[in-house]
Amino acid sequence: MELENMAQPSFILNQLKQNQQPVSKSQKLELDIKQSNRFSLPSSNQNIKAQNSYIYCIRYLSMSKRFKIEHLKDSNFVEAIQNIQNLNGRVKVMGTIFKIMKLKPYYFQQYTEIKIADSIQNEEICYLEDKSGRIKLEFTNCQLNLPNNTSKTIKVEDLITGIVVMIEGQIVGNNIVNVQCINLPDFIDPPIYKPLNQTTYVCLMSGLNYDLENNTTKLRHLIQYLQGNLYFGYGNEVSSNISLIIIAGNLYGKQRDAKSCLTGSIKQLQDFKQLYNQLQENIKGVDELLNELANIIPVAIMPGQNEPVSQMFPQSPLQRAHFGESFENNTKIKFLTNPSEFNLGNIHFVGTSGQNIQDIKKQQNIKDQQDIDLIEMNLFYGHLAPTLHDTLIQQQQFTNDPFIIEQLPNIYFVGNMKKFGTKRLSNNLRIISIPQFSESGIICLVNLSTFECFSFEIQ
Known part of the structure; x- marks a missing residue:
């Protein structure tokens, strides 16, 4: 490769x-x-106007089937994000990444003077979502496991909105997880x-x-x-x-x-x-x-x-x-x-x-x-x-x-x-x-x- x-x-x-x-x-x-x-x-x-939430749900349901079965059988695996509220310790859960960027360059702002480099700031906040709710993610020495059996260290600015992932981490507060590992869906041959x-x-x-x-x-x-x-x-x-x-x-x-x-x-x-x-x-x-x-x-x-x-x-x-x-x-x-x-x-x-x-x-x-x-x-x-x-x-x-x-x-x-x-x-x-x-x-x-x-x- x-x-x-x-x-x-x-x-x-x-x-x-x-x-x-x-x-x-x-x-x-x-x-x-x-x-x-x-x-x-x-x-x-032509007259159908699908809501964004519906498309995100379709994406999540399709992509969630591609994670390795051993992840789903893990004792720390939680099926829905809302179930994390009453838990402590280590958890593993699937969801869609959503980033809140202070200067996010939305498509209707494409003619403004905001530069791409300016939109990536330290103030970024990252969430993991599913249809039941969302949790806030924190990152300290987090590893991203790739489908080609390699991994790399990532920060919040390395992630993008819309990708479906499985996170592993420690619950550190109310709906806050410190992420140690992120898994991507399996590669399709x-x-x-x-x-x-x-x-x-x-x-x-x-x-x-x-x-x-x-x-x-x-x-x-x-x-x-x-x-x-x-x-x-x-x-x-x-x-x-x-x-x-x-x-x-x-x-x-x-x-x-x-x-x-x-x-x-x-x-x-x-x-x-x-x-x-x-x-x-x-x-x-x-x-x-x-x-x-x-x-x-x-x-x-x-x-x-x-x-x-x-x-x-x-x-x-x-x-x-x-x-x-x-x-x-x-x-x-x-x-x-x-x-x-x-x-x-x-x-x-x-x-x-x-x-x-x-x-x-x-x-x-x-x-x-x-x-x-x-x-x-x-x-x-x-x-x-x-x-x-x-x-x-x-x-x-x-x-x-x-x-x-x-x-x-x-x-x-x-x-x-x-x-x-x-x-x-x-x-x-x-x-x-x-x-x-x-x-x-x-x-x-x-x-x-x-x-x-x-x-x-x-x-």
């Missing part, structure tokens, strides 16, 4: 030299995306990885942040590389074997603030017209870019934070109306939800555009953690977006919690991270951190026949 350093060109060349036969474009394997409807809005339940019998790559990228006002040289070089007209030698053999491009969010660039345009002066009216024209040109430019990409390789697109769709999780696919030229000329573009779950052959993928990990960063001390470590912990929690209903807003049409990880994927990727990273957690599971292309020029390539993953920089 060590982090693999696959960003160096020497690594790429060595991997390409091993057991790889050049494949002509006519022999390129076509991959059919079979998308799950797990994160699609239920059309029959991913499906057996069944490699393709032909060298085939999937190209993962995110954060193209298309904006005509910025330099689009990297995007032009990307198209030339995918066409095989850039990076000769072994690099061309990779590009000729790429069967699918997946764009994990932020296809569009972030537009400048329009607040100053929403009043009636002549100057502000001109600013609004300029902003509208800029949006129109960027939408047209993205359409042309996708048309060029799809003429080379099929493309699948997930929405992100900058896209013109609802920002509530899960996000619906982008509207085809924005891509008139692309759909008029070809049918090799597929729109996915965010998060998205799909199969390529027998290989199971789950991916997000990064909002779930970015929101975890708002509540957690991440000074010494890489993005890839946060992605790994995300799987350990057993939930793709545990901070939903707290600092991340969710669609209310669901009567269940689709973000509970019922089955681990073979490949879990997260877009719009700071840097590239990958870990192979088992023979059947790999996680990938995808950086923003506009800043790094990096694309991630996954070999579906060998399960290897590396980055490639487009300059």
Whole structure:
């Protein structure tokens, strides 16, 4: 489970030299995306508005079944938090973590000047809740036991709201427990990885942040590389074997603030017209870019934070109306939800555009953690977006919690991270951190026949 350093060109060349036969474009394997409807809005339940407490209850009931049976048979185990009131000594109990942060950055405060670093303060208070009540948690040299049979020391600032845990500790006051140990739910084994019998790559990228006002040289070089007209030698053999491009969010660039345009002066009216024209040109430019990409390789697109769709999780696919030229000329573009779950052959993928990990960063001390470590912990929690209903807003049409990880994927990727990273957690599971292309020029390539993953920089 060590982090693999696959960003160096020497690594790429060595991997390409091993057991790889050049494949002509006519022999390129076509991959059919079979998308799950797990994160699609239920059309029959559009008028259902599930309460947050109901979703938390569903999450707790599902996750509580994953703890080891020996914990439940322990003489110190207490089934409900309210039963702790009349007890003394050591206890073990399950519940959902809830943090009270003095400067918690709620989603409706996203445009204020509160910084993420400012929201993590020593004044944080942590509770454990179930449907019967809550208890206050105190931490002194507390150990977090991970599903991979390792442990680490944690403090209250290392926890996040929404995760279901089992705590072990000493009752030190009225509804107050000093926690010595926290257990996470058991890991679910991913499906057996069944490699393709032909060298085939999937190209993962995110954060193209298309904006005509910025330099689009990297995007032009990307198209030339995918066409095989850039990076000769072994690099061309990779590009000729790429069967699918997946764009994990932020296809569009972030537009400048329009607040100053929403009043009636002549100057502000001109600013609004300029902003509208800029949006129109960027939408047209993205359409042309996708048309060029799809003429080379099929493309699948997930929405992100900058896209013109609802920002509530899960996000619906982008509207085809924005891509008139692309759909008029070809049918090799597929729109996915965010998060998205799909199969390529027998290989199971789950991916997000990064909002779930970015929101975890708002509540957690991440000074010494890489993005890839946060992605790994995300799987350990057993939930793709545990901070939903707290600092991340969710669609209310669901009567269940689709973000509970019922089955681990073979490949879990997260877009719009700071840097590239990958870990192979088992023979059947790999996680990938995808950086923003506009800043790094990096694309991630996954070999579906060998399960290897590396980055490639487009300059």
